Amino acid sequence: MKELKPLSTTAPVASITTDAPDDIPRLKTILTRINRLRHILRELKQQGFHLLPNSRRLKIQPVYRPTLGDPYGTVPSITLSGVWLEKNGFNSSGHIRIIPFNGLIIICKDDNQQQTQQQAD
DSSP, X not given: OEEXXXXXXXXXXXXXEESOTTHHHHHHHHHHHHHHHHHHHHHHHHHOGGGSTTOOOOOOEEEEOOOSSOTTOEEEEOOOOSHHHHHTTOOTTOOEEEEEETTEEEEXXXXXXXXXXXXXX
16 A cells, blocks of 8 residues: 655645555646646735635634533634525535635535545445
């Protein structure tokens, strides 16, 4: 089993392991694309995300979630809703993948039900 080192990000990332030698080139391609994405996002952040067409600015709201250690605790909450989601291919009852990435949250359609179900188990 070969182990690939994770990309350096602000959040800890588990290392990727694989038994199949065919997966190594595919994973290298994915890591290269992630590095390109990181570069593009850094440029967008410097120039301003407001330049993106159809970008939206939302307020992160606190949601009260009491725990044993803190009965008055809050956690951040983001709610997305609207016709604009459907216009962009995010339909009711569909699945999404949420990827936290260097101070960003990437939201993608996740049409692969089998993989999603395996990860939930």
